[in-house]
Amino acid sequence: MCLLISMAAAAESAGEKKRVVVIGGGVAGSVVAKSLQFCADVVLIDEKEYFEIPWGSLRAMVEPSFAERSVINHSDYLPNVRIVASAAANITEREVLTTDGHLLVYEYLVIATGHKEAVPKTRAERLSHYEAEFVKINSAKSVLIVGGGPTGVELAGEIATDFPEKKVILVHRGSRLLEFIGLKASQKALDWLISKKVEVILDETINLNTISDPIIQTPSGEIITADCHFVCTGKPTGSSWLKGTTVQNNLDMQGRLMVDENLRVRGHKNIFAVGDITNIKEIKQGYLAQRHAEVTAKNLKLLLMGGNESKMATYKPGLDIALVSLGRNEGVAQFPLLTISGCIPGMIKSGDLYVGKTRKHLGLKP
Template sequence: MSKWENQKKPVVVIGGGGAGATFVRTFSQAMDASKYELIMINPLPYRICLPSTVRMVVTPTDNLAKTALIPYDKIFVNRNGTYKQGKVQSISVEGYESDNGGEVVLESGERVPYHILVLASGSFWPGPTNFPGTEEAVQKHIAEHQQDVKNAKNIVLIGGGAVGVEIAAEIKTEFPDKKVTIVHGMANLTNETYTLKFRQALEKRLQKIGVELLLDEMVTAFPPRTGPEVTTRSGKSVPADLVLVTTGPKPNTLFIKESLGDSAVSEAGFVKVHPTLQVASHPNIFAIGDIIEWNEQKQVLKAYGHASTVSQNILKLGAGQPLKNYQSMNESLCCTTGRHGGLTFIGYFGGITLGDWFTRMMKSKDLLVPESRKAMGLSS
């Protein structure tokens, strides 16, 4: 007999970022509130709209430090759920059968039982987009980075993926007289997911607005944030009174590995999942977002597919029906080069590149803040 016989089955979500928030919104609309109790746990009482942070850490313009920190006030459709503020320390399955759930243990010592667990703990980003875990510290972090950018004359970004490209362009848009340099370890910006034509067009776009590129170069070590210089392995030296690390993120999964073991988490730190997005060896645990080991680019756009798949599969699991496999979407990248435009790659027909008008309308104008607010039940 199930531990949850004749009572609501708790569905607990760890993380309230793009993936966690999207799932909560989706499942709270689809669930039968007489059968399920939905609980979301997150250290901050709001979702940080990550696409907006490339401008947020550069300038106070647009008031993103307020509008892009999106509260959970209306995230639960028909109020079908509860938000709990806290940081998860571990997951315990002791005393539970494999299909009956377990408990989430918070740093405060509180234990939250679950029947279904959804892991959406997100990633640690380096540098300016590495936001701390308290409200006061977040505002301090934003203000300090805005002031650092304003004061600096020579800014070097280490990493030329989408985040590095977008921050560099935001700086040059806001402060055209500053010297901005990107150091990137590949021969072209971003990565080989995208066509050479798109990547070279992006490079030309940045060079046109005055961003200097050091491609196919690696740094010997990350220098202090205040420089005074960045030295590459080939011996090139670039003056820098502000160094921004914009390399890729790392999954926030150490607590998962320590709790569930190596069978659930890869050496690189990604959660191993079946096509149903169930965690390996744990049928009542699902994982979504950029923490999963899946051959696709880590982007918030993918969260919609993850959320839909897992929402349906939880209901199917409860009904004893076959589960649905997650299907990846074609890769795309909407990369801004300041508030007035950018380039968009769409992975159909060998790769389509669209320019300023499309990218401005889709993203660069407001960096998806109004859309993200509406998706969480708030006004834009």
């Protein structure tokens, strides 16, 4: 039987800070935890011991030293937060149980588990991972990328820019790249990749269960030769563990949590959800997840001080704005009335990939 380690043993007496438990240490959960760490007893539950700036991950594959800035131990920016390096297993209206047996009582809960992804637990292991990925790319003459969403397109751009002599093949099952944005932006990205001699194969699939370098055959019979490959298909929403919990009836058909305008899970006054796990109708972008976190932190500060719920901040879905980097100097940007590509979007995002800005937001040196 699992031994329950009660972290409520230091039970709150009168005058002690109320506890806020944040599940998930990604772009949204990290902001909530940082914002509340000096006005509440904050506990962050995360499977890994670090926060990774996600938009820097692909650059780290071609420049491993980049990860020194984009992979940050939670303890570096959360000095007043208790870190529980584990996955959450169950929640009730007042408690969270983790897979390693921690039981935490809370006054307020924030669910920020985003998408499910298997990653190393420690920062050192994550840095070693990028070193290994770089060696794999550097030693290959040809690289296959499976998936033409933002991750696949940006990785193709990074490799084509830093290793122009390598053959890069991008296979996508859809009829166009970047299907989450408009046709014009999609075409501009395709044109850029072709100009960099990336071979783009659309309307084609790869059987991920049988994929094996260097000879890969598609279901249609096409033969692709590549020394190594990277799978950049979509990741499942990190909500499967919520089935059977107190919020199970608040999951929509896509496995996202239904929230109200204050970002509370519907029907639960003390449970909030932020980031990609929410059902908010908007493009799932990191900067919007950060906005969710800012609104939620503001509302929690109000509630922690005993404020009136009627004064809680509301969240308005973001506009359909998207920026996709294309190598180190260029990109494609979609705005409501304008789509542009080239060096201007590159100046906005592609150079430092917002890593310095994000570090500064966390109170760290850029």
